[in-house]
Amino acid sequence: MESVFSSLRDPWARKWLWFALALNLVAAFQSWGFHHFDEQFQILEFASYKLGNSPVTDLPWEFDARIRPWFQPAGVVLLARVFKDPFDLALVLRLISAVLGWLSTVFIASCCSWWFKSEQFRRWAILGSCFLWFFPYLHARPSSEGWATSLFFLGFIPVVFRIRAHLAQADPARLRLPAVEALVCGALLGLAFETRYQVGIMIAAGGLWALRYGRLDSSSIAYLGLGLLAAVLLGTGLDAWGYGSMTLAPWNYLVVNLIQGRAAEFGVDPWWDYFWMGLGRGLPPLSLFLMVGVVLSWALKPRSSLTWITLAFVLVHLLIAHKEFRFLFPILPAVPIQVAMVFQSLEDRGVRWQPVARVARLATKATLGLLLIINSIALIVATLLPPRMEILVFRQIYNESPLTLVSLGTDPYQMASLPVNFYRHPKTEVLIHNDPDQLPRDRPFWLLQQGLESPQIPATCERHYTTMPDWLARSEIYGLLERAGALEWVLFQCRPLPG
DSSP, X not given: OOOTTGGGGSHHHHHHHXXXXXXXXXXXXXXXXXXXXXXXXXXXXXXXXXXXXXXXXXXXXXXXXXXXXXXXXXXXXXXXXXXXXXHHHHHHXXXXXXXXXXXXXXXXXXXXXXXXXXXXXXXXXXXXXXXXXXXXXXXXXXXXXXXXXXXXXXXXXXXXXHHHXXXXXXXXXXXXXXXXXXXXXXXXXXXXXXHOGGGHHHHHXXXXXXXXXXXXXXXXXXXXXXXXXXXXXXXXXXXXXXHSSOOOHHHXXXXXXXXXXTGGGGOOOOTTHHHHHHHHHTOTTHHHHXXXXXHHHHHHOTTOHHHHHHHHHHHHHHHSSSOOGGGGGGGGGGXXXXXXXXXXXXXXXXXXXXXXXXXXXXXXXXXXXXXXXXXXXXXXXXXXXXXXXXXXXXXXHHHHOSEEEEEESSOTTEETTEXXXXXXXXXXXXXXXXXXXXXXXXXXXXXXXXXXXXXXXXXXXXXXXXXXXXXXXXXXXXXXXXXXTOOOEEEEEEOOOOO
């Protein structure tokens, strides 16, 4: 019998899925830092507080508001019992994230055998799921968006797979899911909710789709609900442990951010801004191709489970005043499938989408070639480039501590007006100076330089580490990297200054 792992038994799909796993793991090793500050301050710094490395006063306002889940920080605390070095711990988290993301890709690829009649479109969908430029990078991120996305699809796709197989058999009886499988799927969906509450929209929409088209029997619904409830109760217990007393963090999140309007304090945008965000950050014209494909799939495949979960998720987020493109990350795994579904649907309707005229064929090939080139370049850059170069320097400082660190300009351990304690060695003394004449003269020290523009480095200092080679830092490419946030950081080891 086929299963959600059946794609690994298909020789063609298997080779590309293993290649995708390799890219995910490379991204995990390379992707030092975080995509958004929430990943650092509401997961790692929460865990740092529980590990006794951060005072409660250093935590963001969300801690006092009790609106963030503790499922991920609790996992970090548990892993910290084995991995004492914070950089090793962060790497393990990224590796776990990469594997979770890859497993969700395997499940989706397996379900493509039910979604597509055409082998050509099935292969397109699988290749898109493996190699769209942002997937290895996002899979490697241990963010709430990343884990919630993977956990949701790991819990939802097996149910979809069973439903599609049952419908294909034209069995008039109601579908009974295996009890253990239903419990596990429900628990994974519950953990997705306990990682990021907004995924509850997709869970609700997916549940309504299953009730409408899945013909599940009462025992299957009960086991799914029981698994989900168990995960939510676990999350509630972890929230009580994290905050020190019983609280309902999902309710607090709803009240504080939406009813009291705290989220709107970080910016209010019109409903159509998500389209501009998607167009710009998804790399045009590739992003335009994907966005048009998704919208067309909503119209052409109204009964698809992917239409139900993605359309509901987008509509709700259009109504919320504060918008950030990362809020839509949970629907991204559905995008390549939905785009391929459009071509499958057109073919099913007898529409000839392939051009006949020679000029049109050449134009189509040129356009697809351009999209492939854009995606390939972006895939390489996103997979290999760390989002926060300073974390590489923090690792060097941590390994050399105890030491006195002099930073020219700003405190490197301050980001978004909050201290970064997770990566800081307790015996690292940080001094902030803008004038080289103020450097220590009574003891050896280390000097940190950010970017290419800096005061003159004393002759007693020797370069110890840099985040990028000199040729790259002084090339035209550096300007592009700098605009992307990839600044050069240089660490010097210095002898005491004379006099």
